[in-house]
Amino acid sequence: MKKILFILLLSAFVLPLNAWVFFKGVANPREEASPYLIYNTMQDKPIRICIDFIETSYDSSSRKLKKSYMPSGRKRDSYYRQVADIMNRVYAEWINNVKLNIEKSGRANEFKDLMSYLSSPQITYVNYGSSAKNCDEFPEDNTSFDLRLMAETNDEAKSFIAVRNGHAAYAGGSVRKHIMIFFHPDYIDENWINIYAQKHNDFTDYDVQTNAYNILFKPTLLHEFGHVLGLGDQYLGHEENGDPIYTLSGITSLAGIKSAMQRIERGEKHLVTCDDAEGIINLIDFYSKDASSNRRTVGWASLCRRDVIYMEALPSKVSREEHQAQLNYAANGYEGEIPSHIKRIKAQRQAKIEQEKADAAKAEAEEARAKAEAVKAAVQREMDYNKRLESVGYCPICHKHLANESLKRISTPRRKITANGQFVKYEYPYGKCTVDVHSRCWEKYKSSGLAVPWKTWCSESKAK
Secondary structure (H helix, E strand, O other): OOHHHHHHHHHHHHHOOOOOOEEEEHHOOOOOOOOOOOOHHHHHOOEEEEEEEEEEEEEOOEEEEEEEEEOHHHHHEEEEEEHHHHHOOOOOHHHHHHHHHHHHHHHOOHHHHHHHHHHHOOOEOOHHHOOOOOOOOOOOOOOOOOEEEEEEEEEOOOOHHHOOOOEEEEOOOOEEEEEEEEEEEEOOOOOOOHHHHHHHHOOOOOOOOHHHHHHHHHHHHHHHHHHHHHOOOOOOOOOOEEEEEOOOOOOOOOHHHHOOOOOOOOOOOOOOHHHHHHHHHHHHHHOOOOOOOOOHHHHHHHHOOOEEEEEEEOEOOOHHHHHHHHHHHHHHHOOOOOHHHHHHHHHHHHHHHHHHHHHHHHHHHHHHHHHHHHHHHHHHHHHHHHHHHHOOOEOOOOOOOOOOEEEEEEOOOOOOEOOOOOEEEEEEOOOOEEEEEEEHHHHHHHHOOOOOOHHHHHHHHHOO
């Protein structure tokens, strides 16, 4: 048993983690979905945010939670300023992290095609101060804002941390992106009372305000903002929200990689990292697929490790020598002979595309064959059914097929004839026959008091 536990524990430490992964919705968007918000950055458009503060309290008499929008006033304005300040810093941290890692690499010239995207990240707020209406009051499309932040307070001393920090998701069929975050109001109020520390004893008493801000509130928004930019989760159990192609999973061993998109454990400070920067660069490359740059189309070497290059937002594993050859080629302004590994990767991808096309054509042909077989079978079933209908005949009352309904079989009545006063004889005036009718028709016919036209019915019956 101890050996099994040791093996399981060991396997937990060697499992690869994703350094970046796109949300499935990036590469496979729904028809009504708008692009993820990194697209706003690329278009030099501000991200328009609408913030709702929802106060939650427990009604002990009805044993239900009561929710109400926080009314405009000093309290809401104070909350709004603080949350807006955090959101501004979170967005700037994501974008500045990309610029910082490019600058640290000494390869600014190689990435000059996207540096303009990262020059001045902007956020505007649509319902602050005198415009303090609820987000529900805006139109149901994305013409008014791009992101809705629903900050739900809990006044029952049940810290949002004890349940969940927050989540980012679509709401209904809306094209807007949503972040929902649950928090105790004392974590964001002017006093920043650290009830959470008192309950769990996870923090020391010093610098309570810094801990409450840096550990409890900001990391949650940092992680969730990564989602609305277009990045998926990077912890076990949430792989289903990531795209299986646009990811480093399976490309290289990534155990121990730090990322804002990993799970935020209690007491940890997760910051955006070099790997997060590569995820953002690849998001920009993906949304720039109609544009052309040597860096994007010929590829660029990883900023964070020596064995990966990216080409048109897709990663490929390479050797150290190939990684260095990629750096040299970029440093020379993409002049001279194209490195062999670029030709190899392009050939491999082209072969994969051709194989996918062949597989798709084969699948399409198989689907067409299956449809033809299904049509043929349906036609045969219809013919068999019609043949069966003809064999069972028609009801003489309603003149519809006798199949698939409750039937009643009736026989012609016989008539008594007396001969010589001694012998009794019977005869069938219109011949002896049996007729099938629908039971419901027969009941209705009898109740109507109509005489049965045996002569006609029997002649029709004998004709069949």
